[in-house]
Amino acid sequence: MNKWRCNVCGYIHEGDKPPAECPICGVGPEDFVVVKELAAEQQLAVKRWKCTVCDYVHTGDTPPDSCPLCGVGSELFVLLLDEAVKLTREAVAEAGPETANSALDKISYGLYIVTSIKDNTINGQCCNTVFQVTSNPLRVSICLNKNNLTHEYVVASGVFAVSMLGSDQTDAVRRFGYQSGRNVDKFAGIEYIFGKNGCPILKDCLAYIEAKVLPDKTVDIGTHTLFIADVTSGRMVANAEALTYSLYRRSKR
Template sequence: MTKWRCKVCGYIHEGKEPPNECPICGVGAEEFVAYAENVMEQKKAKRWKCTVCDYVHTGDTPPAKCPLCGVGAEQFVLLLDDNVALTDQAVLTAGLDTVNSALDKISYGLYVVTSVKDNNINGQCCNTVFQLTSKPLRISVCLNKRNLTHDYLMSSGIFAVSMLGTEQMEAVRQFGYQSGRNVDKFANVEYIPGQNGCPILKDCLAYVEAKVLPDKTVDVGSHTLFIADVTAGRMVANDEVLTYSLYRSKK
């Protein structure tokens, strides 16, 4: 029996052939690859990163179209995983074609960012949430302009961040690989409205609520950087946090 891994959400299927459709994210059989349980085999495979949405594709060549954001193969860069001795020559020859593997080593968490608009709620998975200052207590979140949650933040100016634990891989798939324009992401998900009305995942490690500072919102091209004052928050469980690196290794 062969194991097949969905390249989009990480779902593992067992069978002679990949499934016609992924039961988690809905992509077709063409997005499945034979799953290499041997770590060394996985490292030999080429990995291509979408520079728009950070989707990582495994294969000899980049995909013709990103299954997440729809951009073409020209928006993908090869991630170089081989160890390279740092020498004067290595530094002098470094450029944009080598920097993505370095950026891949920046430590990110994985969070569910939620907001409200016209009595509707939505949320998305996000890896760019950072504390900026402690006095005043401020955080930032950077969202793709194409995302529905981005529209909600622009409209309401409020959001909540639910922090995920290492066992919450399903939450990443629920909020990270489908659009709130097409599905109700909160279907069968337990949540509690925060003080500002934004949903907070009941099964989270911790959460914060925040109010956007409009005069400090920055257009950074494909994304918007929101700076916000923290208005409330609480730790829920003292467990290990889910990082982007751990998610990629387990998916």
């Protein structure tokens, strides 16, 4: 028996063959690879390609023909240059946007499930762009792609909730981050409870907050909208280690 890892979402399948379809993100057997435990140096030797539209990172010698998340072609992928350089005047002179992509990859993020409501229906998505922006008043920002159903719900209701994930909750990232609520009910089989503002909160979160969007402070930034919101409520649920983007990436290798 082998272990097969989905190259797109990181789902692990056990069996002699890869599954006909990934149960999480829907790709076929060609996107599954046999899991080999790579040494740390080998992991660093694997090329990483970043989609410039949705930030999906693909590992392999070449970029994928099309982005499994947003569908754009291989020409919109950039190679992340992980090569480290000594910081000299020449190194600074040679640097440009291509090298900046790898630098930006060093920004650390947490991973969260942002949920919202519209006309008594609920939806949620995985989101790394959640930050506390001020303490007095308590305010956070989130940045959502205009194509996402969650974006539509946040615009419609003006409220959202953020469920913070624990370091072992990578399956929630797969469930909420690689499929749209337009095609599936992401809450089927998930335990949740409604917050005061009506948005669902994952029962096994580490902590959660509820927030109310400040429309006059919301910014259209092209592909995405940056929402600034007042934190109206929130609570610690379990005091454990939080999931970060880098922990999640490591779980996918």
